[in-house]
Amino acid sequence: MDDRAEHPFIELIRHRGSVERFDPRGALDESQIREIVADTVEAPSSFNIQHWRFVAVRRAEDKERLRRAAFGQRQVSEAAVTFIILGDLLGVEKLSEAMNAAVKQGALARNKADSWIRQAERIYADGRQARDEAFRSCSLAAMTMMLAAEARGLGSCPLSGFDPKQVKREFGIGDRFEPVMLLAVGIPLEEETARKPRFDVDQVLSFDRSRF
Amino acid sequence: MDDRAEHPFIELIRHRGSVERFDPRGALDESQIREIVADTVEAPSSFNIQHWRFVAVRRAEDKERLRRAAFGQRQVSEAAVTFIILGDLLGVEKLSEAMNAAVKQGALARNKADSWIRQAERIYADGRQARDEAFRSCSLAAMTMMLAAEARGLGSCPLSGFDPKQVKREFGIGDRFEPVMLLAVGIPLEEETARKPRFDVDQVLSFDRSRF
Numbered sequence: 001m002d003d004r005a006e007h008p009f010i011e012l013i014r015h016r017g018s019v020e021r022f023d024p025r026g027a028l029d030e031s032q033i034r035e036i037v038a039d040t041v042e043a044p045s046s047f048n049i050q051h052w053r054f055v056a057v058r059r060a061e062d063k064e065r066l067r068r069a070a071f072g073q074r075q076v077s078e079a080a081v082t083f084i085i086l087g088d089l090l091g092v093e094k095l096s097e098a099m100n101a102a103v104k105q106g107a108l109a110r111n112k113a114d115s116w117i118r119q120a121e122r123i124y125a126d127g128r129q130a131r132d133e134a135f136r137s138c139s140l141a142a143m144t145m146m147l148a149a150e151a152r153g154l155g156s157c158p159l160s161g162f163d164p165k166q167v168k169r170e171f172g173i174g175d176r177f178e179p180v181m182l183l184a185v186g187i188p189l190e191e192e193t194a195r196k197p198r199f200d201v202d203q204v205l206s207f208d209r210s211r212f
Numbered sequence: 213m214d215d216r217a218e219h220p221f222i223e224l225i226r227h228r229g230s231v232e233r234f235d236p237r238g239a240l241d242e243s244q245i246r247e248i249v250a251d252t253v254e255a256p257s258s259f260n261i262q263h264w265r266f267v268a269v270r271r272a273e274d275k276e277r278l279r280r281a282a283f284g285q286r287q288v289s290e291a292a293v294t295f296i297i298l299g300d301l302l303g304v305e306k307l308s309e310a311m312n313a314a315v316k317q318g319a320l321a322r323n324k325a326d327s328w329i330r331q332a333e334r335i336y337a338d339g340r341q342a343r344d345e346a347f348r349s350c351s352l353a354a355m356t357m358m359l360a361a362e363a364r365g366l367g368s369c370p371l372s373g374f375d376p377k378q379v380k381r382e383f384g385i386g387d388r389f390e391p392v393m394l395l396a397v398g399i400p401l402e403e404e405t406a407r408k409p410r411f412d413v414d415q416v417l418s419f420d421r422s423r424f
Contacts, residue, residue: 007220007224007363007364008219008220008221009220009221009224009359009360009362009363010251010360010363012219012221013251013254013255013356013359013360014254016254016256017256018256030419033417033419034413034417037413037416037417038413039222039225041410041411041413041416042225042226042228042410043225043355044228044229044230044358044370046372046373048408050410050411050416052416053416053417053418053422053424054416054417054418055418055419055420055421055422055424056417056418056419056420057420058419058420059420062420084422086422086424088424098408098409098411101409102408102409105408105409106406107406107407107408107409108406108408119373123373132347132372133372135344135347135348135351136347136351136354136372136392136393137351138351139347139348139349139350139351139352139355140351140352140354140355140370142348142352143255143351143352143355143356144225144355146256147221147225147359148221148222148225150221151219151221151222152219158256158352160258160344160345160348161258161331161335171421171422172421172422173422173424174422174424177422177424180348181348194318194319194320195319196260196310196314196319196320197310197313197314197317197319198253198254198262199253199262199310201246201249201250201253204249204253204262204264204265204266205245205246205249205265205266205268206265206266206267206268207242207245207267207268207270208267208268208269208270208271208274209267209383209384210265210267210296210298210383210384210385210386210389212265212267212298212300212385212386212389
């Protein structure tokens with residue numbers, strides 16, 4: 001195992017903090033946003049279903065509408081772009097397509113693909129499991145997106161405080177999608193964010209048996 | 213914005229794949245596991261509640277019990293360690309403690325801390341919102357943990373296919389905690405994992421209005 005300090009990733013996660021104030025004059029063009037999303041979808045998802053969808057909200061009037069649905073939190077409108085990260089509650093329907101692509105690419109054997117499709121269809125027929133998985137997979141993507149932004153010298157702020165019904169209505173989002181998180185990305189006004197302290201490792205870690 | 217290829221993080225996320233076969237002789241000692249967890253808790257969480265708890269399962273007999281609760285998936289027992297990532301459904305109860313630490317450290321103003329505590333207590337009195345948030349925050353941590361492992365030359369495999377009741381019973385986990393994910397971490401048997409193809413960016417991204 002390499003030393004903790006060696007890989008630049010360690011610096012990245014220690015430097016990342018949720019940005020309070022973005023430079024409202026900052027902007028990102030479509031190609032920059034596409035690059036960030038291309039990195040983001042490298043995250044894993046259950047059965048490679050890729051439950052995530054992203055609405056990149058950039059226009060001032062749209063950001064204002066989104067901000068109102070997020071209890072007025074200013075990061076939503078001051079960031080260059082705020083992503084609505086949507087989870088596909090019926091993502092399993094797209095599984096055959098994704099599996100066929102993996103088989104074709106040689107990344108997966110045909111019989112394994114077929115067995116996965118059967119398993120996944122059984123599991124995600126349960127609406128609660130489908131919703132849980134959308135939350136899991138979309139959050140894995142959200143973390144990757146924060147780090148992809150940080151790696152480009154940008155800042156980010158994840159927001160889970162919003163009215164999902166209002167977000168869906170305002171942005172014309174279909175019933176099969178659930179807004180899991182908002183993620184503001186842009187140019188931070190301050191060089192360093194005030195990082196909040198964390199519990200000690202021994203307060204959150206237990207070996208072999210649970211203390212929790 | 214920096215060029216996509218510049219930061220080593222980009223290589224890290226492109227190289228990471230879910231490991232199918234771990235070297236069952238691989239082992240990690242407690243200090244290595246603590247280091248990985250120390251990186252993991254750099255993830256953000258709603259109101260900095262830090263809903264995550266980790267049970268690091270390393271002993272052969274314990275990994276076997278966990279594997280049985282995970283429908284026999286061999287990564288659980290072949291990896292050096294499999295983490296049970298637990299979400300605290302009553303995490304908001306610990307918020308005052310965390311906020312006081314942040315105020316003391318100068319990372320947060322007192323009046324802001326008090327307002328956050330009131331807001332969070334109102335939001336997370338709703339059991340569904342508390343559960344959603346546990347899934348979100350623990351998944352942010354899980355993604356960070358996968359990358360912290362990758363940065364150390366280790367491999368990982370996230371697993372959401374398991375029986376949460378059986379996991380809780382077998383490991384003596386309290387009612388307030390929900391197993392959100394299992395994460396196997398260890399030495400991969402193969403240098404490269406067969407990465408599954410992803411949807412194109414334009415299949416998952418929409419600008420300003422939702423196509424979804």
